[in-house]
Amino acid sequence: MKINQKEITQVGHGSPMIINWELVSHCQFKCSYCYYDPFESNTDYESLQKIIQKKISNIDQPFVINLIGGEPTLHPNFSKIVSFLQDLEKCTEIRIVTNLAKPIHFWDSISSTKIVLTASYHPEYDNGKFFEKINQLYEKFDSDVPFLVPNSLIHLPRMKKTLENLLNIDSPRSPTINIIRPHYKSGYSVSFEQYPEEIELFIKEATTIISKNENQEKIKVYSKNKEIEMAKSTFFDLNMHYLKGWKCNINAFIIHYNGYVSSACRNDKKHIITAKFKSTPLICPYQACECDDFWNFEKYRNANE
Structure with missing residues (x-):
């Protein structure tokens, strides 16, 4: 079933709270396209960990937590943090966002x-x-692979080989693959650089193949009389993530490496000790919603809904 983009009245069907916890600020890699620009900080991560764990133990609603960085596996107590979250009833999912550099x-x-x-x-x-x-x-783990495609032909042969290997995993638990263009044109993240023709062709062919896989991440889109579920890659390719002015029931937070907490899509910061982990809807101020983790929060074209 198809839906006309102009007919869309709602995107997303709801999501538990999402918490992105920056376990550390540093990383083993220095990727040319990294927006984060990792660095060594003087944060006492082990002391801060205890404060953060005490705080999130008191959250009174289900939440998903993304362990991010830097590179989160570099935290000195990484395995203890995972064990703590495993035992926390309100934590329903632990996403480890890693470069997989550890042995x-x-x-x-x-x-x-x-x-x-x-x-x-x-x-x-x-x-x-x-x-x-x-x-x-x-x-062992449910898994997905954000497959980053740099704007350089020198990497194309190894990208093709790695993608071929990933696609050849024949298992119901094979990882979900998402092709990602990490390079943006100047300005806020609303458009991408034009890649060399060979890379553009690779992206197009890869996206087509991946979109046919059954284990793709999906999102629900609604009109007045239709409801369809589409792959996130299709949603992105159709520019349906251009949602400026829409009402968004976002409920997401970032715990920064230094112990400060900010609400997603808002320019506010409070220390973990005083942070409330309470959110209210907002009218999207950005041209495009670039974070696909947030697409499942309900978004309404009519701000009065």
């Missing part, structure tokens, strides 16, 4: 029924081990 045996001690492994593929640092690790971990 495979690192993951032997990580065990949780709540884990989703979000293993980002960075061609600039592909030493041949990424697929090898994914191939050993996808049966």
Whole structure:
């Protein structure tokens, strides 16, 4: 079933609270396209961890937590944090957003029924081990692969090989793959650089193949008399994430590496000690909603709904 973009009245069908916890500010990689620009900080991560855990233990509604960075696996108490979240009733899912640079045996001690492994593929640092690790971990953890495509032909052969290997995993638990263009034109993230023809063709062919997979992340879109579920890649390609002026029932927070907390899409910060983890709807101030984790929060064209 198709839906005309102008007919859309609602995007998303609801989501639990989302918390992005920046466990550390540093990373083993220095990717040319990284928006975060990781760095070493003087934060006492172990002391801060105790304060944050006490705070989120008091959250009174279900939430999903994304462990991010920097590179989150570099936190000195990473496995203890995962164990703590596993035992926390209100925490329904633990997403580990990692570059998968740690050796495979690192993951032997990580065990949780709540884990989703979000293993980002960075061609600039592909030493041949990424697929090898994914191939050993996808049966242990639900997993997805943000497949970053740099604007450089030198990486194209290894990108093709890695994608081919990922697509050839024949299992109901094979990882979800999302093709990502990390380079933006100047200005707020609303458009992408034009890549060389060979890379554009690779992206087009890869997206077409991936969109046919059954395990794609999906989003619900509504008109007055229709409801359809589409792949997030299709939603993005159709520019349906251009939602400026829409009312968004967002309920998401970022715990920064230094202990400050901000509400997603708002320019507010409070220290973890005084943060409330309470949110209210907002009218989207941005041209495009670039964070696909937030697409499932209900969004309404009519701000009065």
